[in-house]
Amino acid sequence: MFTVKTPEEALDIIRDTFSPLSGEELVPLDAGCGRVLARDITAGEYVPGFDRSTVDGYAVSARDTFGCSDAIPALLSLAGEVLMGEAAENALIPASCVYVPTGGAVPEGADAVVMIEYTEDYGDGTIGILRPASPGMNMIYRGDDVYPGKRVLPAGRRLGVSDIGALAAMGITRVPVKKRPVVGIISTGDELIPIEETPAGGQIRDVNSSMLAVLCRQLGADPVCYGIIRDEPEKLTKAVENALAGCDLILISGGSSVGLKDATAGIIENHGRILFHGIAMKPGKPTILGDAGGKPIFGLPGHPVAAFFVSRLFVRAALAVLTGESCLLRTIPAYLGEALSANHGRMEVIGVHLRQEADALYADPVHTKSGLISSLAGADGYITIPRDCEGLAAGAIVEVNSFEAP
Template sequence: KTPDEVLEIIKTAFLPVPDRTETVPYTEAAGRVLAEDIRATEYVPAFNRSTVDGFAVKAKDTFGCSDSIPAILMNTKEILMGQAAGLVLTEGQCAPIPTGGEVPEGADAVQMVEFTEDYKDGTTGILKPVAPGHNIILKGDDVYPGKPVLTAGRKLTAQDVGALAAMGIMKVPVARRLKVAILSTGDELVPPEQTPGPGQIRDVNSSLLSALITQMGAVPVFYGIIPDQEELLSRHVEKAVQECDVILLSGGSSVGVKDPACRIIE
């Protein structure tokens, strides 16, 4: 059979895995599979923010200005980082503002400091006009309450964790990791740290499978190297069936007397 045909047989043979979820801190959510849709519960950003260092203005006050004919505006209170703007900008005024600062009510644009001139008399010259919304990120530009942000089934990335933090979501519903049993069988196998004797080989498959399982987001459970003894292997398989969601048997799958895996599965 082709690899695709074999995969189809495996898929149809699988029993449904019970729906199991758990809640983890957002700091531990990277690499986990989201179990439920996540919707925003607040605005991000939570206020109109300046994207540059400069002056908050009413855009119409700057229309038609230039280097030779600046718009001269009266300075108001400086807006400080991490604090509410605390003022209402009126016509003919401007307010110094840092990158990330809250744009005050009444302002609808921010001009970069590079396009201004301080006249040292309480006024500032705006040397280049701005349109409404210039250099401003509006409240809720990123997300707003009710907006779908992350969908169930998504494998969460580092960027997703950042988004969760931005929204203040501290607990995340994720799918519980599948436990995958690994059983290596064969009288010829020895652990990787052991030097093989005559007729022996190191057990490579269990290490490879364990790494692949971890890489795919599941939890590997190694049941050790099991000799070619049908009763012993059967006991280990029965134990693994009780404790794990998926069983991987490496070896013992031929039709020889010393290959009992197929008989045990049947």
């Protein structure tokens, strides 16, 4: 007999049971966005690769300018100009200066750049410096940003746009990322028909195959749909065995009949062990999780709303384990748009619409009587109401898990 787990216990079990997949691949930089880094990225060179000016001005030896002022300029002989994109050919000799544009190379021997606004060009090869420079002023030294061996990005990070920029700056054009987990998706139930068909009496469309496939892709996995399996345990067994052979994680949704429920549990037991059977949340209670030789097998509720929330919470966590992703759940606070009544001993997950009004963000609960489309369409995120909470007043501050972030 399996006891029902709290959502926190279920997450702990997922994190404690499964391990990252071993596969990694080297992908072109632009394909790396959204992928999970397989190893630390350390710099192999100095950035910048040369001492650079941050202003348009004259590279100087700071000591040559000490004590100067508008009234008593330091007079330096102009020894040339550094062109953008070219190296500074000659070292600076004392009492001279070299013109350097913003981003240009500062010659060896110079240790500061004086902004052109604080200089005067006498036209005879002499530049007057009107303000003293301190060493390091208006320049970035070679390696100030990164130097060989510095860890720039940690393994487990899901690469974002700015990370791609940093990698490009280091000349890293291919990145080692974790293999995308392959997720097998199986829908069960005699009442299901493909979404492109029109339901006859008693039939409903197989929403879960399409929706879970899109969710998996958003979460960085590759979905494989095994179609709709009729309510016959042998067929389900065959589908699961096919999926286990080709996938890293299996989602079986539906199976509301006792036969299919037992079949799902039985198949998991035949291929491994059941980790839990039931999560104390609403919707989503009849969720099963099994471990088939290191591969998570989820038995998800058939109702698409329940399947969606369970997947956002638990399948997502399992995929993060498989890719080794270090993910934080970041929530957005909002004012609850209206009062929500108590629930009964289970954590409750409620879809919300976000609404901006003046400077405040409101989360309006999606009301529905087991509604499918009304619960899913246009929802911007969800809130959870803890098991022991007896309800929330309108205007209470709630933490919204936004659907925008994967």
